Amino acid sequence: MSQRVTRRRLGTAIAGSLAPLAFGVRAQESRSLPQEALAAAKAEVRKDAEVLDKFPVPMATEPAFRFEA
Amino acid sequence: MAELSNDVFFATITELNAKLKAREFSAVELARAFCDRLEKLGPRYNALALSLRERAVRKAKDVDGDIKRERFRGPLQGVPYAAKDLLCLSGTPTTWGAKPYAGQVFDYDATVLRKLDKAGAVLTGKLAMVELAGGGGYRYAAASLTGPGLNPWDRSCWAGGSSSGSGSAVAAGLVPFALGSETWGSILTPGAYCGVTGLRPTYGLVSRYGAMALSWTMDKIGPMCLSAEDCGHVLRAIAGGDSNDPGSAGKSFYYAPQFARKPAELKVGFAPVDIEEWADPAARPAFRAALEALRGLGVRMVEARLPDFPYNAVAGTVISVEGSAVFEPLIRSGQVDQLADLKQIAGLKAGLDIPAKDYLKAMRIRSLIRAAMRRLFTQVDVIISPSTFGPATKISVPVDSGFTPKPEPKDRGFSDLGAAGNLAGLPALSLPCGFAGSLPVAIQLVGRPYYENHLIALGKAFQDQTDWHRRRPPG
Numbered sequence: 001m002s003q004r005v006t007r008r009r010l011g012t013a014i015a016g017s018l019a020p021l022a023f024g025v026r027a028q029e030s031r032s033l034p035q036e037a038l039a040a041a042k043a044e045v046r047k048d049a050e051v052l053d054k055f056p057v058p059m060a061t062e063p064a065f066r067f068e069a
Numbered sequence: 070m071a072e073l074s075n076d077v078f079f080a081t082i083t084e085l086n087a088k089l090k091a092r093e094f095s096a097v098e099l100a101r102a103f104c105d106r107l108e109k110l111g112p113r114y115n116a117l118a119l120s121l122r123e124r125a126v127r128k129a130k131d132v133d134g135d136i137k138r139e140r141f142r143g144p145l146q147g148v149p150y151a152a153k154d155l156l157c158l159s160g161t162p163t164t165w166g167a168k169p170y171a172g173q174v175f176d177y178d179a180t181v182l183r184k185l186d187k188a189g190a191v192l193t194g195k196l197a198m199v200e201l202a203g204g205g206g207y208r209y210a211a212a213s214l215t216g217p218g219l220n221p222w223d224r225s226c227w228a229g230g231s232s233s234g235s236g237s238a239v240a241a242g243l244v245p246f247a248l249g250s251e252t253w254g255s256i257l258t259p260g261a262y263c264g265v266t267g268l269r270p271t272y273g274l275v276s277r278y279g280a281m282a283l284s285w286t287m288d289k290i291g292p293m294c295l296s297a298e299d300c301g302h303v304l305r306a307i308a309g310g311d312s313n314d315p316g317s318a319g320k321s322f323y324y325a326p327q328f329a330r331k332p333a334e335l336k337v338g339f340a341p342v343d344i345e346e347w348a349d350p351a352a353r354p355a356f357r358a359a360l361e362a363l364r365g366l367g368v369r370m371v372e373a374r375l376p377d378f379p380y381n382a383v384a385g386t387v388i389s390v391e392g393s394a395v396f397e398p399l400i401r402s403g404q405v406d407q408l409a410d411l412k413q414i415a416g417l418k419a420g421l422d423i424p425a426k427d428y429l430k431a432m433r434i435r436s437l438i439r440a441a442m443r444r445l446f447t448q449v450d451v452i453i454s455p456s457t458f459g460p461a462t463k464i465s466v467p468v469d470s471g472f473t474p475k476p477e478p479k480d481r482g483f484s485d486l487g488a489a490g491n492l493a494g495l496p497a498l499s500l501p502c503g504f505a506g507s508l509p510v511a512i513q514l515v516g517r518p519y520y521e522n523h524l525i526a527l528g529k530a531f532q533d534q535t536d537w538h539r540r541r542p543p544g
Contacts, residue, residue: 033406033414041206041415045389045423051382052430063432064439065286 073102078242079541082148082299085245089136089147096136096147100129100191103149107194107243114219114241116234118154119162119195125149128191135189144302146189152248153235154195155202155281156182156290165281166213166231167200169404179279180314181248181290181307188306196234196247200408202255203231204283204392205416210464212410217464220262221542222508226461227468229259235293236263240542246294246303250280252287253384253491257513260293260499262461264509266528266538267293268300271518272494273318275304276311284391285316286432287384287491296538297498297528301326304521322521329526330450332366337514338373338449340482347484349459349472352510355503356455359512359531362502363453366530373449375481376441378434380488386423386431387492393420435492442493446517451527453514454483456499460508490515498524501537509537 073094077085089096104122111117132147157163157175164171182192197215199207210217210227218233220226221241228237232249236259239247249256251269260267268291275290282288292303301324308322344356364370399405400417408414445452459472478484490497497515504510514524532538 033411033418037411037415038418041412041419042422044206044385044416045419048382048385048389049423049427051379052386052427052434055379055430055434057430057433057437061433061436063429064435065432 073098077102078106079295079539080245081296082144082245082294082302085148086144086146090141096129096132096191097126099147100125100149100193103244104193107151107238110241111194111238111243114221114224114228114234114237115213115216116197116218116228116237116241116243117194118164118166118197118215118234121158121161121192121194125191125193128186132189132191142189143306145185145306147191148245149191149193150185150246150248151194151196151235151238151244152182152192153198153232153250155198155250156248157279158182158192158195161195163195164214165201166198166215168214168407168409169399171214175279177279180276180311182279184307184309190306193244196238198233199231200410200413201392201396202250202252202281202283203413204252204388204396205413205420207410208412208467209410210468212408212413214409218259219464220461220508222264223461225463226508227262227464229262229461230468231255232259232293236260236265236267239263239265239293239295242541246292246299248290248307249293250288250290251491252284252388254487256291256293257456257487257497257499261456261509261511264501264511264537264540264542265293265295266297266300266501267291267499268304268521268525269497270304270308270521271318271496273316274308274320274322274519274521276309276314276317278311278313282395284388286391287388297500297525297532298326300498301522301525320519324525325522326526326529329522332363332368332527332530335368335450335523335527336448337363337368337370338445338452339370339454340372340374340480342478342480342482343454343484346474346478346480347458347482348455349505351505352455352459355505355510356512359502360453362531362534365534368527371449373445373452375483375485375489376445378438378441378489380438380485380492383431383434383438384488384492386427387435389416389420390423390428393417393423397421438489439493442489442495443517451514451516451524452483452486453512454486456511456513458484460505460510486513486515494518496521496524498528500528500531501540502535503537509540
C-alpha cells in the first residue's frame with residue numbers, strides 16, 4: 001500500500017466511488033423504506049435513550065475512551 | 070474431489086499438522102481437497118463468498134517446499150482456513166456481505182491474514198456474513214448478499230450471525246478453522262448454533278486493520294475452530310500489537326497451556342436462573358450436564374450474577390452511533406436502501422440522529438460497567454453461562470424468535486452477559502455442550518481481560534472429558 005489510509009477514510013472513499021454506479025442502479029433496485037420500519041427504529045432509539053436518561057452517573061465519570069496527544 | 074478420508078475434513082489443526090509433517094499427504098493435496106469441498110458444499114449452506122483456489126494452491130506449494138526442507142513454522146503450517154468476508158485481501162472482492170459493496174476491492178491485506186500467511190496457513194476462501202455485520206440491527210436471516218446462512222445440522226435453520234459462513238463452514242468440515250468477528254454476539258452465536266468452538270478475544274488483542282469497522286470500540290476478530298486448543302493455536306498467530314490499529318492493546322498472546330491455572334484452582338461463577346428460567350427447556354439438560362462436567366473437573370462453582378446496569382441500552386446506543394457514523398456516506402447517498410434487510414436500513418438511518426449526549430451517557434455508563442466487571446472478577450475467575458439460551462431458529466422466522474421466558478424472570482442472572490462482556494472488552498470461549506433436539510447448544514466461559522490461556526485450558530479440559538466438539542452434522 002502506497003500510503004497510510006485509515007479504515008474510515010477508505011470506507012468513505014470507496015462508498016463515494018460507488019455513488020455514480022449506485023445512482024444508475026438505484027432507480028431500478030432500491031425500494032423506499034416503509035415509514036413503519038423507520039418509525040420502529042427511531043422508537044427503539046428513543047426507548048434506549050429513556051433508559052439511559054434514568055440511569056444516574058457520578059459527575060466525575062468520564063466516557064470509556066480517551067484522547068492521546 | 071481429491072481422495073482423502075472423510076476424517077481429514079473433521080481433523081483438528083494439531084492432527085492435520087502432524088499428518089502433513091508425516092507426509093501422509095502434501096499441503097497441495099490438502100488444499101485442493103478442502104477447496105473442492107468448500108466450492109461444492111459451501112453454496113449448500115450459503116457459506117461461500119469467494120473461492121481462492123489458485124492462491125491457496127500456490128501457497129500450499131510454498132508450504133510443501135518448506136516442509137521438505139524441514140523449515141517448520143508452527144502448528145498452522147499447511148492448514149487450510151477461510152476468512153469472514155469483512156477482512157480485506159489485496160486484489161480480491163471484499164463485499165462485507167452487502168450489495169452496495171459487492172465489487173469493492175482493496176489494495177492491501179488485513180493484518181490477521183498477513184499474520185496467518187506468515188504462519189504458513191493456507192487461505193482457501195472468503196466466507197459469507199450478515200450484511201455489514203448486522204450493525205443496524207436485522208430481522209431475518211436473509212440479511213445478506215449471499216442469502217440466509219444455513220445450518221449444517223438442519224438447513225431449515227439459521228447458522229447464526231453475523232459470522233454465518235464461518236460457523237457453518239467449520240461445522241460442515243469445509244475448513245479446519247475460520248476467522249469470524251464479534252461486536253455483539255457474532256462469533257458466539259454462530260459458534261453455538263453450528264456446534265463449533267469460537268473464541269472472542271479481549272478487545273485490542275487482535276488487530277482490526279483491514280477489517281470492516283462496525284463499532285470502533287467493540288469490534289473483535291477471533292477464531293472459530295473444532296476445539297479450544299485449536300483456538301489457542303490460531304490466536305497465537307493472529308494476536309499482537311499493530312500500529313495501524315488505533316485500538317490495538319500492543320499485547321501479544323502465547324498459547325501456553327502448561328502455565329494455565331488448573332481447573333481446581335479456578336472459581337467459576339454461575340447463575341442457576343440462567344439455566345432454570347432463561348434457557349429454552351429443550352436445552353436445559355445439556356446446560357445442566359455441562360455444569361456437572363465442570364464440577365467433575367474440580368472447579369469451585371459459586372453463585373454469582375451481573376451487577377445491575379442497562380447493558381442492552383448502552384450496547385445498542387454505542388453500536389448504533391458508531392455504526393451509523395462509519396456508514397454515513399452509505400446512508401446519505403441513499404445506497405443504504407440496497408441492503409437486504411429493512412430493519413437494518415432503518416436502524417442505520419435512525420442511528421444518525423442519535424444525539425451526542427446519548428452516546429456520551431452510554432460511554433460513561435460503560436466506564437462504570439468496566440469497573441464493575443473488574444470487581445466481579447476479583448470474586449470469580451471465570452463466568453459460565455449459555456452462549457445462547459436456545460438452539461438455532463428457523464430461517465423463515467425473525468432471528469430473535471427463539472425461546473423467551475414469559476414473564477421475564479426478575480433475576481437477570483447472566484442473561485445480559487453478551488452485552489456486558491462486549492462492552493467491557495472481555496474474552497469469551499464458546500464450547501459445544503450438547504443438543505436441544507437435533508440442534509447443538511453451547512456454553513460460554515468469560516474471563517477478565519487477557520485471560521485467554523486460562524479459558525482455553527479450562528475449555529480443553531472440558532473437551533477432554535466430553536465429545537460434543539467432535540460430533541458431525543448429518544450428511
